[in-house]
Amino acid sequence: AQRVTQPEKLLSVFKGAPVELKCNYSYSGSPELFWYVQYSRQRLQLLLRHISRESIKGFTADLNKGETSFHLKKPFAQEEDSAMYYCALSFNQAGTALIFGKGTTLSVSS
């Protein structure tokens, strides 16, 4: 069955420290992978997707098909990065449903 695993419920770092939020998936085909973010009292929003290969707010994520991973990284965390982060998978680009992981809370303190 298709599944997205985020092994950490909470990740606490100090401002300026590197951040890596882990995401592993299981899917036999070629999925599309996403990271969504939810800041306090805001709605869920797309942070980045693997096909665009962009850096958004200093975050990057590389799809590793061999390890079936899509970890989210940022070299220097900022306090405003504190939020809930969800990794999600879609079967293809044709707009099918998203399968989400359970989420990781990132807490950045000064």
Place this chain on the structure above:
Amino acid sequence: DTGVSQDPRHKITKRGQNVTFRCDPISEHNRLYWYRQTLGQGPEFLTYFQNEAQLEKSRLLSDRFSAERPKGSFSTLEIQRTEQGDSAMYLCASSLLITGGDNEQFFGPGTRLTVL
């Protein structure tokens, strides 16, 4: 606000009652999705529409749940004979599916259902 809107934002009901939620997607978005999120979990897919056609339903969507999108614009999600296990946040999302487009799903604020 031109984003996805949902109504009501909060709903408290007694077990056994019926409830209906409404979602207004971003204008001209042809796809509309419903998800459910319980505490400590990520959103779980329930169903989605392309225009007025319901294309897929999750096994999570029991026969007490029904969703409609009659004119291809707003959508309603009804839960009949609510149970305490239905307590959750119900999220709606919409997207514009076009060839070569990115089909990004935009989420609404959610409706929080509490079944007593």
